Amino acid sequence: AGVNTFTIAGDLTSNGTLNGNTSVFTMTGNPGNISGNPLTTFYDYTVSGSVSALNDFNVSHNFTNNNAFNATQGTVFFTGAGASIIQGTASPYNLAQFAISKSTGNTTTLAVNVTDVADLHIFSGTLDASSFTITQNNGLLSIEDNAFLLLGGTNSLPAFNAYYLDTLSTVNYNGAAQAVSAATPYGNLVISTAGNKTASANLHILNNFTLANGTFIPAAFTDTLEGNWTMTSGTFTNTGNTVLFYGIKSQTISSTGGFNNITVNKTINNVTLAGSVSAAGVTTFVKGLIITGSNTYSIPAGGSISGAGAATGWIYGRLQKNFATGTNVTHNFQIGDATNYTPATVVMASVTTSGNLTGITLTPDHPNISTSGLNPNRSVNRYWSFTNSGTVFTTLNVTVNWAPADVDAGALFAYFQAGNFNGSSWTLPAVNSPLENAITATGLTAIGDIAVGELLTNNVWTGAVNTNWFNSGNWSAGIVPTITTDATIPSALTNYPFINTSTAMTHNIIIQTGAAVTVSGGNMQISGLISNTGTFTTSNGSIEMNGSTAQVITAGTFATNTIKNLTANNAAGLTIGGTLNIAGVLKVTTGTLASGGFITLLSTAAQTALIDGSGAGSVTGNVTMQRYLPSGFGYKYISSPFQSATVAQMATAINLSATFP
Numbered sequence: 001a002g003v004n005t006f007t008i009a010g011d012l013t014s015n016g017t018l019n020g021n022t023s024v025f026t027m028t029g030n031p032g033n034i035s036g037n038p039l040t041t042f043y044d045y046t047v048s049g050s051v052s053a054l055n056d057f058n059v060s061h062n063f064t065n066n067n068a069f070n071a072t073q074g075t076v077f078f079t080g081a082g083a084s085i086i087q088g089t090a091s092p093y094n095l096a097q098f099a100i101s102k103s104t105g106n107t108t109t110l111a112v113n114v115t116d117v118a119d120l121h122i123f124s125g126t127l128d129a130s131s132f133t134i135t136q137n138n139g140l141l142s143i144e145d146n147a148f149l150l151l152g153g154t155n156s157l158p159a160f161n162a163y164y165l166d167t168l169s170t171v172n173y174n175g176a177a178q179a180v181s182a183a184t185p186y187g188n189l190v191i192s193t194a195g196n197k198t199a200s201a202n203l204h205i206l207n208n209f210t211l212a213n214g215t216f217i218p219a220a221f222t223d224t225l226e227g228n229w230t231m232t233s234g235t236f237t238n239t240g241n242t243v244l245f246y247g248i249k250s251q252t253i254s255s256t257g258g259f260n261n262i263t264v265n266k267t268i269n270n271v272t273l274a275g276s277v278s279a280a281g282v283t284t285f286v287k288g289l290i291i292t293g294s295n296t297y298s299i300p301a302g303g304s305i306s307g308a309g310a311a312t313g314w315i316y317g318r319l320q321k322n323f324a325t326g327t328n329v330t331h332n333f334q335i336g337d338a339t340n341y342t343p344a345t346v347v348m349a350s351v352t353t354s355g356n357l358t359g360i361t362l363t364p365d366h367p368n369i370s371t372s373g374l375n376p377n378r379s380v381n382r383y384w385s386f387t388n389s390g391t392v393f394t395t396l397n398v399t400v401n402w403a404p405a406d407v408d409a410g411a412l413f414a415y416f417q418a419g420n421f422n423g424s425s426w427t428l429p430a431v432n433s434p435l436e437n438a439i440t441a442t443g444l445t446a447i448g449d450i451a452v453g454e455l456l457t458n459n460v461w462t463g464a465v466n467t468n469w470f471n472s473g474n475w476s477a478g479i480v481p482t483i484t485t486d487a488t489i490p491s492a493l494t495n496y497p498f499i500n501t502s503t504a505m506t507h508n509i510i511i512q513t514g515a516a517v518t519v520s521g522g523n524m525q526i527s528g529l530i531s532n533t534g535t536f537t538t539s540n541g542s543i544e545m546n547g548s549t550a551q552v553i554t555a556g557t558f559a560t561n562t563i564k565n566l567t568a569n570n571a572a573g574l575t576i577g578g579t580l581n582i583a584g585v586l587k588v589t590t591g592t593l594a595s596g597g598f599i600t601l602l603s604t605a606a607q608t609a610l611i612d613g614s615g616a617g618s619v620t621g622n623v624t625m626q627r628y629l630p631s632g633f634g635y636k637y638i639s640s641p642f643q644s645a646t647v648a649q650m651a652t653a654i655n656l657s658a659t660f661p
Contacts, residue, residue: 008032009049014040020060027051030067034074041079047088058101064088065112071096075119078108087111096137100127104146110134120158122147122169131175134158143169143187150174157181167206173197173214180218188227191216191234199223211236211257222263231255238280245271245288253277258300264288264313273297273317282306285313285334292317296358308334310341320358323391325351333359337382340403344384346447348393355391357447359384363406366451372419372426373484375477378411379453386447399440400450411454413437421449428455428484458486463495469504481506483527483546489515489534499524499541511536519543530557538563539583545574552577555598562602568593568617582609588617595621603628 004023012027014036020043027034030049038056045057046064053074060080065088075097078084083106086095092113100108102125109128115135120127121142131153141160143149145168151157152175160183165171169187173180175195182201190210191197198217207227213234220240226247236257244263245251251266254274261281264271266288273291278298283290285307290297298320299305308314314336321331329351333344342361364381366372380402400418407413416434418441419426432440439452460476472479474495481487487506489497491514497504499522508528511517515534519541527547530536538558542565545551551570555561555578562581568574569589576598583602586593586609599619601609603626611619 011035014057018042020044022061038074059084061085062087065090065093065095069093069095071098072118075099075121077101078125081106084108085111086114092133092135099123100125100147102126107150117158117160120160122149126150128152129155129158131155136160140164143171145169145187148172151178154178157183159183165206180216182221225251228252229255231257242281262290264290266313270313270316279303285309288313289316289336289338290314292319294318296320298356301354305332305334308341308343314341314343318358318360320356321346322354322356323348323351323393324354327351329393331357333384335359335361335384337361337363340406342382342384342400342402342406344386344401344450345399346386346396347398348391348396350394351391352394353390353392356389357391358387358389361385361400366419366421366449368421368426369419369451369453370472370479371482372421372451372453373428373456373482374417374419374451374453375456376453376479377477378408379451380406380411380416381408382406383449383451385449388447395443395445396447397440397442398444398447398450399438400452401438402452404437408453415454416452417455419451419453420444420447421451422446423448456482456485458488460488460490461493461497463493463497465495467495467498469497469499470502483507483525486510486528488512489517491515491534526551530554532557535559540564542567542584544569546570548572550575553580554578568615583607584609585612586610586619587612588615588619590615591617593617593619595619595623597622597624600624600626602626605630 006025008027010029011033018040020041022043024044025042026046026048028049032049032051033054035054041058041060043061045059047069048066050068052070056075058077058079062085067090077099079101081103092115094116095114096116097119099121101123107126107128110130110132113133116137117134118137118139123144124147126148128150139160140162142164145166148170150172154177155175156179163184165184165187167187170190171186172190172192174193177195178197180197180199182203185204185206187206188208189205191214192212194214196215196217199219202221203223205225209225209229211231211234215235215237217237218241222242222244224244224246228251238260242261242263243259246265248267250269251271252274255277258278258280262279263284265286270289270291273295276295278300280300280303283305296318297315301322301324314334316336319333319335323329327350329348331346336342344359361382361384365376365379366383369376382402384400413434413436416439417428418431418439420429429441429444456477459481462476463474465471465473470480483505484507486508488510491512496516499519501522503523503525505525509526509530511532511534513533518537523542525544525546536558539562543563544567546569550572552575561579564584566582567587567589571591573592575594576596579598581600581602605628
């Protein structure tokens, strides 16, 4: 038809192919009929008379009704890749059947109120109702997958007797104050403009919900969502509301606003957080997990979790609970991993400042279990990590639960101990009688990472790799001894420990006949006893006795009875039980070192041993001090022995206030 203007005073019949190109067709007949091939396509179509559509036809640009149009037999299809407008001076006017079949991304805009609609079908593209109304006549509203209906002004979803909204269809409330209809399940529901968007009944969304602007007020109803929740802006007034995450699809939550109640009821798959989420009401698990990833699921003051369990679901990731002030403040952490529900319970004896505690359970063993004093080969292969934010409390008890599959083969739960890691060191708190799948650690003044296993009370040197004390491959437990672990050095091995760097640690050390340990240039801390029937060479090494109960160095403990440096760091005291020669420095950091008269501070041409006076402890008993005298002529000053002398006693003979020359 090219670019022309056609005026038809009577009927228009197209039995062949009519493509209006960009022409304008105006029908002025009164009456007039349009009939023929339903593929007939107009560009601009105008009604100025009284026209009836006896067949379907297409309009690719604008439809204008300035008088009367009857579409009870034929449907007007809005097609093509450009925008279209439904307009006219007859407003409102009847438009019984019309359909939107535009190319993706193209819009048909309503510029008048239309009435008597029996069938509105959006196949593709977008119908923008703007602020105008659509009134039905025993009608059906259908929106296909990937098609859009925009509702502006104060409009709600048009009332129809029947609806068919596909799962991937979209209704977008983009007006001012609007009522969000609950007349039918939505495919995708979008709220994109300012103003209150208020629901007055339960909503059901088959796919995604998006809040990009405005205030969504769903009221105290349960809204069922089968797709993703995305809130990028606006306000979610959640008072009394419940969002039910439901169905078979994997769902995500990305929300700048918090929730009231959340219920998870998934046939398969789970709910995943794309950002941190808070739920101030009740989070209910019927079936399925909430997976936080690196985000946090927060339960603020007054919130709670209901129904969590191995058969129903839990938080897989980071869960935060608020601890209010009070006594015996208790919270369960309903956490687990992808397959196992392994919760924890924290009871704070007295909370003086409220705050938040975040918990997560992780697998396998704690990365620092080798320094814990727990046996990693006879342990629970998971740990529970807690982060305290501002909570001030006296002490707490924590109970952790695990799955049977978490426990190492051969581990005996009756011997389990809990370890508490603060980020740099471990403590081993008191525990109640362990159960097969749970343990309670008591009296903690701070909480970090909780690990569980049998105490590593003895670790046997194998020397399987080399002579390096710090190589875990040289030990039967596969880890290096800690200050709480006994170390046994057995007979008949090829490689024996040689410590020439860093600080080795052990509780009791047992050196069997024929075995040997050499400390030369390195250090060894011993918190227990030394049992030696082999060879313990320390003439060029340092030993620190740092137990919490009284310790003894018996006669013949060290080769040639000689040690280079000895530190006593034990408030309960250290006793020397036989000859002990010290070639370097003797220091008593804490407690009392009882010499028994057995200590000699050696003196050679290279060095004279001394007592480091910076320690806070003291030495009791006699100490023999040697003084090396080189050969040659000259005076030698020799004094008689003295006991229990102090520097202050010399004040009668020496001006102790004088400055050094």
